[in-house]
Amino acid sequence: MSSSKTKLERWEHRLKKVFDEIDSExxxxxxxxxxxxxxxxxxxGATSNREDDGLFDLGAAFTVGIGSQHGPGYVVQARIATLDDVPAATQHKFEAEVARRLRQKLPxxxxxxxxHIDRDGPVYKxxxxxxxxTL
Structure with a gap:
C-alpha cells in the first residue's frame, strides 16, 4: 500500500498548517x-496537535453548502478553550481576527x-x- 497522500489530504494539510500558524501567533x-x-x-505547544493544547482551538470543517449563500467550503471553527464565560461580542471579535489572518495567509x-473568507450566516466560511x- 502506498504511503503517499491524496490531493485532498495535501490540501487539508496545507490548510491546517495555516490554522496552526495563526494559533501560534x-x-x-x-x-x-x-x-x-x-x-x-x-x-x-505541549502536544503534537495545536488544536489540542493552549487557549485556542482553531480549524475548519468541510461542508457541501446546502442552504448556504456561498456553496461548498470550509466552516471556520475558532474557539477559546476555557471554562470562563466568553461574551458573544468577544467571541465575534476573536472569529473576525482569525478570519482577517486567514485572508492574509491563504494566498x-x-x-x-x-x-475567499466571508460570513455565511453565523459563521465564517x-x-x-x-x-x-496542482498540489
Whole structure:
C-alpha cells in the first residue's frame, strides 16, 4: 500500500498548517489573556496537535453548502478553550481576527487559487476554488 497522500489530504494539510500558524501567533501575542485555559488542556505547544493544547482551538470543517449563500467550503471553527464565560461580542471579535489572518495567509499557502473568507450566516466560511488544482 502506498504511503503517499491524496490531493485532498495535501490540501487539508496545507490548510491546517495555516490554522496552526495563526494559533501560534495568537498564543505568543497573549490574545484573550483575560481567559484561563481549560484545565484539561495542556499549555500551548505541549502536544503534537495545536488544536489540542493552549487557549485556542482553531480549524475548519468541510461542508457541501446546502442552504448556504456561498456553496461548498470550509466552516471556520475558532474557539477559546476555557471554562470562563466568553461574551458573544468577544467571541465575534476573536472569529473576525482569525478570519482577517486567514485572508492574509491563504494566498501564500495556496498560490494562484482564489479563496475567499466571508460570513455565511453565523459563521465564517472559506470558499472559492476548491478544485484541488496542482498540489
Amino acid at each position: 495568537l498564543e505568543a501575542e497573549g490574545a484573550c489573556k483575560k481567559f484561563k485555559r481549560h484545565p484539561n488542556r495542556p499549555p500551548a 501564500a499557502a495556496f498560490p494562484g487559487i482564489q479563496l 472559506i470558499h472559492g476554488d476548491l478544485s484541488l488544482g
